[in-house]
């Protein structure tokens with residue numbers, strides 16, 4: 001493995017799995033790099049700097065952890081469209097937090113669906129939310145299908161953790 005950080009990320013996932021009663025042998029990856037558990041439960045994994053997180057559920061689930069960075073403002077146009085209707089650029093601190101949540105929602109939905117051609121900007125919409133809500137709704141509109149999701153988020157230090165479930 002390339003870096004010490006990468007090695008730590010790998011080991012931390014194995015440690016987290018162990019805490020939930022799984023071993024490395026229970027985890028498999030498909031050809032897209034998506035992780036699967038061999039007992040039928042769903043799993044999703046994310047890393048950011050020194051943090052690793054994973055979620056295990058009997059429902060389809062995606063997770064993402066991201067450091068809050070000012071730089072996200074510069075790339076907002078690449079992954080935000082519909083959400084600009086409710087985002088307020090004047091309050092920069094809140095704007096960065098909400099953009100980071102939106103990015104996490106879209107990454108999480110991508111991790112659930114994992115289909116080539118999904119565009120964060122054009123195909124995934126997060127409905128209006130406030131930071132205090134810690135949850136909300138989102139949807140994927142792709143290839144004449146609409147799928148609904150619920151998202152949940154929290155701030156951990158200066159990171160944002162987001163996880164998303166497919167709505168039944």
Ligand SMILES: CC(C)(COP(=O)(O)OP(=O)(O)OC[C@H]1O[C@@H](n2cnc3c(N)ncnc32)[C@H](O)[C@@H]1OP(=O)(O)O)[C@@H](O)C(=O)NCCC(=O)NCCS
Pocket residue numbers: 009010013032033034035044045046047048063064065078079107110111112114118119120121
């Ligand atoms: C696959 C992808 C979602 C991984 O996200 P990331 O931010 O690079 O990294 P994260 O730390 O959040 O996630 C890494 C984990 O994702 C999981 N993962 C990798 N490929 C995956 C896939 N195709 N589906 C679901 N999960 C995947 C792995 O479990 C990995 O952790 P592990 O190697 O320790 O097991 C990302 O690389 C990707 O392809 N995103 C879509 C790109 C895109 O459309 N961008 C548009 C920007 S406008």
